[in-house]
Amino acid sequence: MRLPRLNRRLTLESPARVPDDAGGFVESWTPLGVLWAEVAARTGRETVSSGAAVSLVPYAIVVRGAPVGHPERPRPEQRFRDGGRVFHIRSVAERDPDGRHLICMADEEMVI
Numbered sequence: 001m002r003l004p005r006l007n008r009r010l011t012l013e014s015p016a017r018v019p020d021d022a023g024g025f026v027e028s029w030t031p032l033g034v035l036w037a038e039v040a041a042r043t044g045r046e047t048v049s050s051g052a053a054v055s056l057v058p059y060a061i062v063v064r065g066a067p068v069g070h071p072e073r074p075r076p077e078q079r080f081r082d083g084g085r086v087f088h089i090r091s092v093a094e095r096d097p098d099g100r101h102l103i104c105m106a107d108e109e110m111v112i
Contacts, residue, residue: 004062004101006036010080010087012072029079032071037080038062039087046112055112059087061104062095074104 013029020026044057061080066073073092074080080087087106095101 001096004038004095006038006062006064008037008039008082010035010037010039010061010063010082012074012078013081014075014078029081031081032078035063035072035074035080039082049109053112055110057108057110058090059106059108061087061089061106062101063104065094065099065102067099073102080104080106 012032012035014032016028016030017025018028038061040060040062042058042060044055047054047056063074064072074089076089076091078089080089085108087108089104089106091105092102095103
């Protein structure tokens with residue numbers, strides 16, 4: 001297995017509920033830190049979301065390993081941000097038997 005080329009700087013973000021002063025809340029995203037990653041696109045497809053055509057592209061994103069529960073270990077409800085691009089994390093697993101790297105399956109949606 002080849003070593004990943006961690007050449008992309010991604011911000012890991014977690015969802016947070018913020019009060020909206022009307023008794024409810026608004027979901028926002030809190031940055032947790034920066035991780036270096038290898039980002040590889042998979043086969044994309046076109047779909048419809050809320051009546052709009054959307055391009056959905058899955059990605060395999062490899063980052064350095066971290067133990068379960070560690071704040072630097074991505075979780076499925078989180079996302080990566082690269083400037084204006086957003087990658088919603090679907091799953092996280094060890095990429096190698098020693099757990100030196102994690103592979104995160106993520107989706108990027110763009111309205112077309």
